[in-house]
Amino acid sequence: MMRATTEAVLEHGGGIQVWANQIAFLTSAEGARYTAALTEGIAAYRKSWGNSNVETDIIEPP
Amino acid sequence: MQSSRMLPSPQEHAFDEWFRKLGFRGRHDLSDLQPSLQDQLRGLQKMYNDAFGRARQFPEHADHLPLYFDYIDADRGVENAIATHDDCYAFVGITLPLVFRMSDVCRDLSHSAPLCSTLQVRPSEQDYNELQAALFYSLLSFVVAHEWTHHVHGHLEQLSHQTRIFQEISDSGLVGGLDDQIKELAADGYAAYFVLSHLFDSRATFLPWLRLDPSTSPDVLDQLFLGFFITAVAGYMLLRPAPDLTAASIYRSTHPPQAARMNFFMREVAGWCSHNRPALEDWISERFHA
Numbered sequence: 407m408m409r410a411t412t413e414a415v416l417e418h419g420g421g422i423q424v425w426a427n428q429i430a431f432l433t434s435a436e437g438a439r440y441t442a443a444l445t446e447g448i449a450a451y452r453k454s455w456g457n458s459n460v461e462t463d464i465i466e467p468p
Numbered sequence: 469m470q471s472s473r474m475l476p477s478p479q480e481h482a483f484d485e486w487f488r489k490l491g492f493r494g495r496h497d498l499s500d501l502q503p504s505l506q507d508q509l510r511g512l513q514k515m516y517n518d519a520f521g522r523a524r525q526f527p528e529h530a531d532h533l534p535l536y537f538d539y540i541d542a543d544r545g546v547e548n549a550i551a552t553h554d555d556c557y558a559f560v561g562i563t564l565p566l567v568f569r570m571s572d573v574c575r576d577l578s579h580s581a582p583l584c585s586t587l588q589v590r591p592s593e594q595d596y597n598e599l600q601a602a603l604f605y606s607l608l609s610f611v612v613a614h615e616w617t618h619h620v621h622g623h624l625e626q627l628s629h630q631t632r633i634f635q636e637i638s639d640s641g642l643v644g645g646l647d648d649q650i651k652e653l654a655a656d657g658y659a660a661y662f663v664l665s666h667l668f669d670s671r672a673t674f675l676p677w678l679r680l681d682p683s684t685s686p687d688v689l690d691q692l693f694l695g696f697f698i699t700a701v702a703g704y705m706l707l708r709p710a711p712d713l714t715a716a717s718i719y720r721s722t723h724p725p726q727a728a729r730m731n732f733f734m735r736e737v738a739g740w741c742s743h744n745r746p747a748l749e750d751w752i753s754e755r756f757h758a
Contacts, residue, residue, distance in 0.1 A: 411577065411702045
């Protein structure tokens, strides 16, 4: 489904290749370090936001 | 009486003045659009502003001014959604060019044979069909909720500069950092939770005009609505500028690259499913491989 979505939106102007390049970068060692930094950052954000230490309290809908 | 109806409300006036200061042409009053389109956009605007007015105040939410959503008058090609505030109101603004671009992306998606096959829907042949409408509604709701999150999470107050603005699509160059990217991911996740809950809670209102088979099971409807939402948001994320990534530049962007953003968005969607529709967790892992 992601592929169909990507192709429907990016079929013009070389967009598919841009997407493929991003995937290639993110699966590299540098990309893995970047993803880990974001993952740690989001976890820290959730702990600090609203002074709550419970992750699900932050994103749970009403 | 006639002329009093034409006067802008205090919110409209403030929105117009503030966005002129930010370099736009102010508020778009929609008057030069086709009447049916005016009605649709005004109806959506009223719905979002009513939702802001009714929104429950969570203890975790940052103090914020009264929220107001409206459309920004901008030059063709200026596609942006913005969270900002003046001294009286917290604004969520979206440029008309972005509204039209989102609508066109949803039209393209609704006419994609592979996508319709995967979603197992057969929309009508009309250019702007019922699937386009469902995708567009899901997407606009997500964008508005994303900008709303910047306000209620207090992101604007944490800015070290004076612009008092969070902007969505336009690429202002490498002026961001990991903290900015984390705020964007947090806004995506919070918006996903609220919009998914809204879509699933109120989906009965969609069913008549989606013209789905009345015998469609609740489980299949769950899959359809989740598919609509993920597809629309994925199409939207792909609109952002996509520079070549390097180990240095990736940490200096305002937003994560689309593929990373989509990955974190899907984690949040999976989290929502885990809490609310556990049966959908396997379905999304089967259907949405990035």
